Amino acid sequence: MTDVKFFALGGLDENGKNSYVLEIENDIFVVNYGTKVPIVSSYGIDTLIPDYDYLKQQSKRIKGIFITDTKNDSLSGLPWLMMEIPDIPIYCSFFSKEPILERMSKYNINPKQIKINILSEEGIKINNTIIKSIPLAGALPGTIGFSFTIKEGSYLFLSNFVDGDLGVYGKTDLNNIKKNYPKIIGLFLDSGMSNFNGKSSQKIDITKELEQIFSETPKTERIIxxxxxxxxxxxHQVLDMALKYDRDIVTYGRSYHQLLELLHKNNPNLKLPKILDYKYISKHDNNVVIIVSGTVERLFKRFVRITENNDVYLKFNKTDHFVMIAPPINGQETESSYVLDEIARITPKITDISEDKFYQCRPTKQDIIDVVNILKPKYFLPIQGLFRYLSVAIREVSNSGFSQSRCVILQNGKLVHFKGDELVSQKGRISNVGDIIIDGFGIGDISREVIFERETLVRDGVIIVSVLTNKKNKKIYDDIDIKYIGVITSEERDEVDEIIKNNLVSIYNKIILNDDQQLKVNSTQFQNLLKKSIRKKVFELTNKEPMIVVSFTEI
Known part of the structure; x- marks a missing residue:
């Protein structure tokens, strides 16, 4: 019977840093090696990568690193790993090869040292294991899954995909996957968005929101x-809308521009709007769409630079129409709110397509249920997300008829052991699992305890309250915007909304409007009092003590 072990170096009970290890007999196969943005990105901490000590110790057994896609949480830790363990073969899709080489070049890694192999559906054989790619639909072209097939059956990895057909961005055909892999022992499935109902393919369409903005914006005004x-x-929905309304595109972000060029190179018949040079933004006609893009950790910083008039090429105008399609990850809520506030000082024409309207190209609740029920694996192992969402995935899959005894939930470093096609143990654990802290291009020296404290803080979630006040009379406008990150269920939301709004208005009127002449506090004391009061009320209802962010904007 074939001896198979699985564990994660990152990606379980966290967002990002995805890296999974499958050991088949004496061979090690690594799936992805990504990064994670710190909860609080300060004190020189740029990013976190999985601890690679185990891989260094076992480097002679590693047969390859298999990259599903080129998102940061799947790929971006690879340069640091390659610096430590050179000459490891990399396997990826045809589209992913150039982005991988581009990322490596930023770290002065010798291209001759990089061994990139395009893995096809026909696959390769390494000793007694056959490895094949599985085409998937995703946010990026060339998104693939992987199958590792031994004599007893197959182990499948599926992440960052949509169950459906996205044209040039790929197609997921579950029935074809089932046909090709009739006996799946273990299904490792992206389950980090299991808390979102429905199917993601039905939720990633934002053309309705875009249509309204494009149709109402005069040709003399820009769309950002x-x-x-x-x-x-x-x-791509923005590109299609630009074509429909005869607007040129300015791509203000090097990575997206390069990816778009690569997409067009591989699909020469693809119809795209005219792409203009960002260096001459100020000289272009106003009938343009400017796409300001960046990585998760860089995008809001780019907007801050522009709003503070510190950008060389781009300045915002009071006639610009803004569309933000970038829900902040945990820890970035304050930065995101600040950016939107600063833009509001320039123009009131802002549309924030936030998390409740925007969905990533990742499987949601119904996708996860469908994938498990169609592929019918012997064991289901949710990966890539916070522990509570991996638990939701198991609960929903079990409710659909899949045996809960065949669902396995793990945390980083926890090892599951198979013999042939049977799970024999979940008691093992590897040491040296955690974060490596990166500052710039190198390894930082911020203590792990600091990171741990920040991670613990975010477990109770964040509530962001945005308040508009009248500049003249200081009174609050009725439309108080409240966003929740990992705090409460949808059933509790209306009640919590009401509690927060009533509490905020009451304290604001007493202190800021001086209805209560006994209370004389400064702005910092007011903010602290407000946050403490809201946190206490939320705790009474939900038994959680979230971080509270309150933003006031005068208009």
Whole structure:
């Protein structure tokens, strides 16, 4: 019977840093090696990568690193790993090869040292294991899954995909996957968005929101789009809308521009709007769409630079129409709110397509249920997300009829052991699992305890409250915007909304409007009092003590 072990170096009970290890007999196969943005990105901490000590110790057994896609949380830790363990073969799709080489070049890694292999559906055989790619639909072209087939059956990895057909961004055919892999022992499935109902393919369409903006914006006024550069499938809806309304495109973000060029190179018949040079933005006609893009950790910083008039090429105008398609990840809520506030000082024409309207190209609840029920694996192992969402995935799959005894939920470093096609143990654990802290191009020296404290803080979530006040009379406008990150269920939301609004208005009227002449506090004391009061009320209802961010904007 074949001896198979699986564990994660990152990606379980966290967002990002995805890296999974499958050991088949004496061979090690690594799936992805990504990064994670710190909860609080300060004190020189740029990013976190998985601890590679185990891989260094076992480097002679590693047969390859298999990259599903070129998103940061799947790929971006690779340069540091390659510096430590050179000459490891890399396997990826045809589209992913150039972005991988581009990323490596930023770190002065010798191209001759990089061994990139295009893995096809026909696959390769390494000792007694056959490895094949599985075409998937995703945010980026060339998104693939992987199958590792031994004599007893197959182990499948599926992540960052949509169950459906996204044209040039790929197609996921579950029935074909089932046909090709009739006996799946273990299904490792992206389950980090299991808390979102429905199917993601039905939720990633934002053409209705875009149509309204494009139809109402005069030809003499620009449309500014803010988005993460790796959400290409979503941004393609912007390109289609630009074609429909005869607007040229300015891509203000190097990575997205390069990805778009690569997409067109591989699909020469693809119809795209005219792409203009960003260096001459100020000289272009106003009938343009400017796509300001960046990585998760860089996008909002780019907007801050522009709003503060510190950007060389781009300045915002009071007639610009802004569309933000970049929901902040945990820890970036304050930065995101600040950016939107600063833009509001320039123009009130802002549309924020936030998390409740925008969905990433990742499987949601119904996708996960469908994938498990169609592929019918012997064991289901949710990966790539916070523990509570991996638990939701198991609960929903079990409710659909899949045996809960065949669902396995793990945390980083926890090892599951198979013999042939049977799970024999979940008691093992590897050491040296955690974060490596990166500052710039090198390894930082911020203590792990600091990171741990920040991670613990975010577990109770964040509530962001945005308040508009009248500049003249200081009174609050009725439309108080409240966003929740990992705090409460949708059933509790209306009640919590009401509690927060009533509490905020009451304290604001007493202190800021001086209805209560006994209370004389400064702005910092007011903010602290407000946050403490909201946190206490939310705790009474939800038994959680979230971080509270309150933003006031005068108009």
């Amino acid at each position: 789009i803010g988005a993460y550069d790796q959400e290409m499938a979503t941004l």
